[in-house]
Each structure stands twice: as C-alpha cells, then as structure tokens.
Amino acid sequence: MVTVATAYVEDVLLVDRCLTGEPAATRELFRRHRARVHACLYRVLGTNRDMDDVLQEAFIQVFQSLRGWRAEASLATWIDRVSVRVAYRYLSQRGRRVQTAELVDEDAPGGEGPGASRQLARDGVKRLYTVLDELGAAARLAFTLHEIDGRPLAEVAELVGSSVTATKLRVWRARKRIEAAAAEDPVLREFLQEAA
C-alpha cells in the first residue's frame, strides 16, 4: 500500500514539475516510460524505421496533453492511450505505410548464427507483418495490442477508445485474415503453429 501511494505521489509530483516546464522533469518522465511505450509501438508497427519520429511524437502529445491528466487512471495507462492514438494516426496515413516486408530481415533480433528456427522466426514475423499491412489501422491496433503486446481485450478497448465487442470483432477478423494467409503460406503457417 505504501508503494502504491508513493508511486502515485511521485507521478503527481513529477507531472506537476513537468507542467512548470522543468527540463529535468521532462527527462525523468521520458526515461521512466520510454521503454514501455517503445515496446508497445514496436509491436504495433513491427519495425524501428520511423520509430524516432513516432516515439517523439507520442511524448510530445503526452506533454501537450499533460494538463488534462486528472489521475483517475494511472499515468502509465494514460501515456499508453496517448501513444496508441499516435500509432493509429501514423498507420492511418497510407502514404507512410509501414514497410515491414523489407525491414524485418534487417531488424530481426539476435543475428548470431543463422539457425533454422531463427530463420523461420524471421521469415514468419516478416510475413505476419506483411499481412498486417493489409489490415485497417483499427484492426491492426486491436490485433497487435491483444495478440502480440498481450493486453486484455478490455484494456485494448479502453486504449483504442472503442467497445469491447467491437474490439473483439476486429481481433477476430484480423485473426481470420491471418489464418487465410497462413493457409496459402507454409512459412507463416509453421511460424504460427510454433507460436501456438
């Protein structure tokens, strides 16, 4: 209980310092939350290309809206919500469509020894995001936040500002689309079976 209260007070005080424009507070807030926000955005976008812009834009939006944080939600949840909105806007801009197909190979984690399973994982991820590129922004967000980022449906619904039913439907449709693609693509099918 002490920890919760202390964390709360720390958040409130930090936000208050940020509102006064104190650079040290700006840095502290960014450092506290950047890893979580980056991980979330990475799972949605599937690449670090443009991540600098997206992550920066997410935090700019956070600081611009900070006065609106009333502490009815935790600061982390509120920041995630703002970040998801930024990701949605990014995905909605068709001209800046995410090109994961050519990126995942370069950006694939690890890189030590081209083992067969590692290669399969790389190819699987690449093909998964190729399919996700064809989905609408809302469906992609719902699917990635729920299936890849591991958030419960209710939380995803809250983050994307939609009902649980609509979110569940979007996830289901995205899953069907991926399964259809997997039926014709043995690499994707094997990757999904491995993950299941």
Next chain:
Amino acid sequence: MSLRDHIPVEQLDDERLTNIERKLVVHVSDMAAPPARASRRLLAFAGVAFAVGAAAGIGWKLHAPAAPVVTPEVAQTFAIEAKGERQSVELGDATIASAPETRVAVSRTSHETIITMTRGTLDLSITHRADRRFVIRAGDTEIEDVGTVFSVSFDGASHVGVRVTEGEVAVTRQRKREQITAGHEWSSDGLVAIAEVKPAVVAVAAAPVAVTPAPDVSLREHVAMAPPAPAVHAHPHAAHVADAPPVLGEPVAHAPVPADPYVDLQQAIRKQPIELDPHIDGKTDASAQIAVLKKQAYAPPPLGPEASHALYTIAVLLHRPLGQDAEALHTLDMYRRRFSGGLEKSAALWLRVRILCGHAIDDECRKAAYTYQHEVPSGPAADLAIRITNAQ
C-alpha cells in the same frame, strides 16, 4: 495464438534515445516559452488589423485636434571617477559614495538605475521603490537592492564583495540568485559570512532611511558626523526601533550577537496548530490514507470541496507524519493552482509557513509569512506571521 514471446522487441540504441530526449526537452521548453515567431496566419491577421487601425487613425487625425507627441525616454548617463579622494553623488532616492580609485558608469531612467562598476568600492544608501529597479553590475555579478544600505567592492577582474548594513540585496552571479540580508557579507568566492555588525545598525534596518548628505560629503564622513547610536540589541522586533538615527558606512562595533534570536519564534510556530489536521500518526496509515484521498483529489471535473479538502489533507499527511516536506510543498503549490478559492486556503497558507519556517527563518519563510498575513489579516497565526515577516 500467443505471439508475444515470438516477436522480441529490438531496442533503440542510446544515441537515438538521447536524440529523441534532447529534441523533446527543446520542444517542451518551447511550449513553455512564449512563441518567438508568429505564424503566417497571425502575421496576416496582424497586417489586416494594422491596416484597419491605420485607416481609423488617419480618419481620426483628420477630425481631431493634434495630440502631444510622446517620445521614448532617453536614459541619463554619466560616469563617476574618484581618483585621489572619495566622492559622493546624490541621486534623489539614492546616495552613492565612491572610494578612491573607483570608476563607475551610471545609467538612469524613470524606472531603472543601473550602475556599472569598472573597479573600486561603492557605499550606497537606497530608498527602495517598487516601481524602480536599482542594480549594480560588477563584472559578471549583479546586485539589486531591496531597500538597503550596503557597499560593493570590485577589483576590476573577478572578485566582487557585497556587505549589507541595512535591509537586503539580491546578488545574481552565474544565474544563481542569493538574498543577502543585513549583517551579512557576500563575496564571489562563494562565502556568506556573518559580519560583525553593530546592533544599533541592525536595529534600524527595517526603517526607511532618508539620506540627503551635502554634496561632496562621503558616506564615511557622514558616519563621522552622525551622533552615536544607542546600544540596542538585534531582535526580530527591531523594526519598532525606527526612531534611531540613520547610521551609514561600515559597521565598527564588536557587540555580542544573540545566540539564536529566532528560537522563541520557531517554538511559537510549532505551537500554532495545523488546521484541519486528520491526526493520523502512523506512517503506514498515512500512506494508506493518501491512496484513498487521491481518488477524491483527482476526481474528474467539476472539482468540488471534497477534492480540495483531499488535496490539502494529502499535504498535511506528507508533512506529518511522513516528513516529506518537499513533496508537501509541491502539493500545496498544486492546491493553490487548482483550488485558489478553496475552503482550506488559509489552512494551506499556514501549513506552508509552518513547513518553510520549521527549518530556518529565512527569505522563503518570510515570503510565505508575508503572503499569509496579507491573505489572512487577523488571528493568532496572522500575528505570528507578522512577527516572522518583521524578523530581520
């Protein structure tokens, strides 16, 4: 389908993160600062407004008698150079006496007097006016008076010394601002030491000094002519000893200084109870209570009396029993911003005085007390606040 563990996140390298952080800090600073450049739309609007205004002005001019032309104020500038002897200059609300080998430039307008020292020593007696700044610049140091008799010495290179005999000055150097009160010395070496100040000199500190020495009579000479000051001990109530004759120049006596003149004042502050105290003594209980109160304090708007009470109570609990005074002060700042007309306003102001004055009767403490006595003019706490404000 669970893909979380099969799609690991590739971390951004430190350089990219640092770049983002740097841009973010700059952006946030820009947000806080006023816009340096107007947008095109704003400029267009301003252009149209200017054109309309100009047309209206011309029309009005054609139908109205000519108005007097207002010209911008030109600063009065002159130099003082005392080569072999001391010089004294009377500026109306200030008297400046310069020691031998002192060179200064004075620039005066109706709202500002700036004295730039090249080298030497100045003794100054200034009657403070709220509508007028009085600043001495010595190298990279800036000294601003707050109603004062003080002296400034500058070796022409880097060493600056300030000695305050009465009142208070604010010294700014390398963006660091310090308030130096009567009986203290400041030097660019970074030391603030208690000076040996004659008690009578401190005693008249709160009284406004009207000094009009005859031209060419230095402050040191003026001291020599002044009658001997009565031996009054320095005390927080010293402001009442305003009838003592003004004594200028360097303090000379070696009178004993009271061990701690503020002990009784601090005891009185501690005795004054915290208003609306929830009386929770255990630290765990206090933390738990804060967690409950947060839901009320940060409820969605419109914010009502429950929210203001909750925020104030959080501040009380942070102060006592948790002992987190810095956070309590932040919370009180928040309270003031969010609930400027809250029912706990006077209690919150007093809590601020109590926290700030609990450690030392310093400038921050006095400022808080000053605010309190203006917002809450009567009552035992107000009387105490007046005593704190007058304590020099």
